Amino acid sequence: MEKHELKVQKIKEGTVIDHIPAGHALSVLKILGITGREGFIVTIACNVPSKKYGKKDIVKIEGKELKVEEVNKIALIAPTATINIIKNYNVVEKYKISVPKEIVNILKCTNPSCITRSEREPITSKFKVISEKPVRLRCVFCNNILELEDIEKQVSEKY
Ligand SMILES: [Zn+2]
Known part of the structure; x- marks a missing residue:
């Protein structure tokens, strides 16, 4: 067979x-x-x-x-x-695998005027996980949302 x-x-x-x-x-x-x-x-x-x-x-x-x-x-x-x-x-x-509650210093905020992207004194990026499947993230500084495609693009480019 x-x-x-x-x-x-x-x-x-x-x-x-x-x-x-x-x-x-x-x-x-x-x-x-x-x-x-x-x-x-x-x-x-x-x-x-x-x-x-x-x-x-x-x-x-x-x-x-x-x-x-x-x-x-x-x-x-x-x-x-x-x-x-x-x-x-x-x-x-x-x-x-478990999705962490917060994503720190891995991704960058897509909002160009976010404080984490300031050229003078950029601060460490931090996102709260607002949905897990698929993952959606919210910037704790400007409330900008990162969708899965933003995340995938960034992690694929960076590594
Ligand atoms: Zn932001």
Whole structure:
């Protein structure tokens, strides 16, 4: 009998980021600064059928453990994602990403007259999370709203 399930090579040590919203795997790699030229095995699966979300993306990275700051950035564009830590081909830890309540010093406000963008004395940007899926943020200084596309554009350009 022919099997139609996805066959992806298992990784020995590393991280599997599962349940990424479909079409966002490449943005996740950009956030992590992974270009594919680092030498380790990176597997990307896009638009994989998912019971829960219809379609999802998956990223597997051999030999990489994520830092808290990296997970927080991924949360901005993939709040539904789960992180699986692999050791010796087995999942040793699995957790759902959680969106932080505040986003500090990661994104810039899109309002050009916001105090955080002052050329003389810029202050650290800070946003409150007002919606998680998809993520929407409000600048605590000028109340400007950052939509998902603003956030995605910024995190992809920056990393
Ligand atoms: Zn602002």
